[in-house]
Amino acid sequence: MAVSKTQQREHARLLYVGEMITLKEVAERVKVTEKTVGKWCKEDNWDDLRKSLLNTRESQLVHFYNQLEAINMDIANRPEILVNGKPIQRPPKNIPTNAEADTISKITSNIQRLEREIGLGEIIQTGKRMILFIQKINLDDAKMFTGYFDEYITSNLKNG
Structure with missing residues (x-):
């Protein structure tokens, strides 16, 4: 089953907010244009989310x-x-x-x-830390793991 635009948008948001990567990198990983990701970013105020996402749960605790x-x-x-x-x-x-x-x-x-509670944002943060760890050991393996992790996130978005 193909990934819907809504799912792509959500995946892009999670990547941009959680991994602190550029819009271009997000577009490549989600397989949409950079212009589309930029539009989503502006419409949904992703930059504000970037600042507050990680703090929210910890601040509440x-x-x-x-x-x-x-x-x-x-x-x-x-x-x-x-x-x-x-x-x-x-x-x-x-x-x-x-x-x-x-x-x-x-x-x-x-x-x-x-x-x-472990939300998708926290799963992405854990994956990001794992990828950074793997990068220190083997860059090629980190790139491969990043691809697998993106597929895992996409699968979670599709299947709930």
Whole structure:
């Protein structure tokens, strides 16, 4: 089955954003003209994606870990509340309230999901690092592996 224009466009975007290669190199690998890739790049703001793609997942993880730490610190440092000189009924110092426990559970779930999730962008990043490693050993093998890897990405785009 032939690759659709949409699939070619997606593959081109992933190559351009993930591998930081030129539009000409992307066009050669996706087998479309450089003009077409340039048009897609401009229409879809690939340059902006290039700047933010790798940061997004990592930034979210850092944000969630910071939230989790802040909640845990609030719980650990919770002062005893006194009314008329007597402590009010509430969870012990290091035990979260139901609302806090629910929030902790949701944040933890988000962290686990992000840590498990491997998207096509990350597969491409891994492939890129592998190709760079192979280049240091044998340039011809790296070129061959690049071809195979491009076919693998195209296959993933076709078959989901």
